[in-house]
Amino acid sequence: MDVLIFVGTLLGFMAFGMPIAFALILGAIGLMFHLSFFDPQIIVQNMLTGADNFSLMAVPLFILAGESMNAGGMSRRMVFMATTLVGHIKGGVGYVAIMASILLAALSGSAVADAAALAALLVPMLRQQGYDMGQSTGLIAAGGIIAPIIPPSISFIIFGVAANISVTKLFIAGIVPGLLMGLTLTAVWAYSARRSTGIRMAPKESGAVRLKAFRDSLWALFLPVIIIGGLRGGIFTPTEAGAVAAAYALLISVFVYREIGLKMLFQVLVNTAKTTSIVMYLVAAALVASYMITLADLPDQLIDLLGPLTDSPTLLMFCIVILLTLIGTAMDLTPTILILAPVMMPVIEKAGIDPTYFGVIFVIVGCAGLLTPPVGTVLNVVCSVARVRMEEVIKGVMPYVIAYTLLVVLMVIFPQIVLVPLDWFY
Numbered sequence: 001m002d003v004l005i006f007v008g009t010l011l012g013f014m015a016f017g018m019p020i021a022f023a024l025i026l027g028a029i030g031l032m033f034h035l036s037f038f039d040p041q042i043i044v045q046n047m048l049t050g051a052d053n054f055s056l057m058a059v060p061l062f063i064l065a066g067e068s069m070n071a072g073g074m075s076r077r078m079v080f081m082a083t084t085l086v087g088h089i090k091g092g093v094g095y096v097a098i099m100a101s102i103l104l105a106a107l108s109g110s111a112v113a114d115a116a117a118l119a120a121l122l123v124p125m126l127r128q129q130g131y132d133m134g135q136s137t138g139l140i141a142a143g144g145i146i147a148p149i150i151p152p153s154i155s156f157i158i159f160g161v162a163a164n165i166s167v168t169k170l171f172i173a174g175i176v177p178g179l180l181m182g183l184t185l186t187a188v189w190a191y192s193a194r195r196s197t198g199i200r201m202a203p204k205e206s207g208a209v210r211l212k213a214f215r216d217s218l219w220a221l222f223l224p225v226i227i228i229g230g231l232r233g234g235i236f237t238p239t240e241a242g243a244v245a246a247a248y249a250l251l252i253s254v255f256v257y258r259e260i261g262l263k264m265l266f267q268v269l270v271n272t273a274k275t276t277s278i279v280m281y282l283v284a285a286a287l288v289a290s291y292m293i294t295l296a297d298l299p300d301q302l303i304d305l306l307g308p309l310t311d312s313p314t315l316l317m318f319c320i321v322i323l324l325t326l327i328g329t330a331m332d333l334t335p336t337i338l339i340l341a342p343v344m345m346p347v348i349e350k351a352g353i354d355p356t357y358f359g360v361i362f363v364i365v366g367c368a369g370l371l372t373p374p375v376g377t378v379l380n381v382v383c384s385v386a387r388v389r390m391e392e393v394i395k396g397v398m399p400y401v402i403a404y405t406l407l408v409v410l411m412v413i414f415p416q417i418v419l420v421p422l423d424w425f426y
Contacts, residue, residue: 061239145371146181165359
């Protein structure tokens with residue numbers, strides 16, 4: 001009954017178009033009344049506690065780093081470098097999009113930001129060379145969701161805080177799955193490109209142009225090396241890595257590339273503040289819901305419900321993947337993490353599933369929800385930037401969603417795909 005009241009209240013208010021943060025708070029209030037007490041102080045105290053977390057300081061810092069890189073030309077230089085390498089082969093701009101997705105993922109950690117940047121930079125080129133817009137924008141959307149998997153990842157930071165597990169381990173564990181997602185996109189795009197007709201290929205660039213493009217993007221390429229090296233070497237924590245990334249991106253954009261002036265710097269800071277406020281208010285509201293979920297003993301009720309499956313970790317993971325897939329069609333990734341991660345962790349621990357492995361699978365499946373209607377945040381961004389109808393993008397992205405689903409199935413059947421590379425680092 002407690003679960004029904006909370007979920008019914010939450011989904012009911014969301015169905016009326018209420019912002020998720022407010023719906024979370026009202027869902028918690030619904031549980032309060034059901035449990036025969038209502039105390040506004042609990043709401044205020046938990047919202048303050050939710051936002052007052054040292055690990056969450058990394059979120060605005062990585063958002064600032066991503067905004068600085070997009071405004072300062074670092075993203076554009078990475079895309080141009082990829083274009084000089086593979087832009088001349090058939091389907092080359094698609095391979096550029098995949099390479100750029102992986103490279104930008106190692107810089108920003110935001111699916112929406114990466115998808116918007118890639119769409120703005122590559123869609124004009126794709127149109128000019130005769131690519132099908134549905135297939136092309138579907139590829140760009142699918143490439144955008146690699147960003148929350150390859151470190152630095154804002155989603156992994158939020159999951160680590162919500163589930164109380166190591167953010168550093170999540171970062172390291174996301175590297176191989178992120179690269180596998182890139183290979184999956186490459187395989188699907190290669191099949192599509194071979195069957196496409198009417199594509200005009202770009203001329204092959206000379207070695208001098210390629211070398212110049214590499215030199216121009218070298219400063220940007222150093223950033224993921226610094227972050228991963230610093231985390232692996234114990235030089236700084238994920239929060240401190242956010243500060244390093246933000247400072248590095250600003251310094252390179254202002255003093256080396258010289259593309260950010262005072263006026264643009266102000267806009268970068270405003271955009272960062274807006275995005276941060278949305279994320280942090282969601283986190284604060286989710287902690288109110290999390291407190292009431294714990295008080296109503298919903299995790300133990302879920303354990304009782306899934307109890308028969310805890311003896312079969314693989315079957316349990318498949319059931320959770322199906323649940324997350326269904327939820328992902330109606331809810332964005334951040335609130336999904338904040339609501340479900342604390343509830344599911346006791347079940348995962350009882351089943352003996354590695355928490356870091358579970359976090360990686362959780363975020364990958366949640367990211368796939370960014371590509372599926374009716375919410376489909378990344379789809380909406382690509383549609384608006386590329387000015388393509390939603391129907392075309394949905395049709396174009398479906399082969400990649402199916403391919404990602406098969407990849408997740410493989411990782412559920414063979415957890416070593418995630419765990420073995422993690423053991424190499426630890």
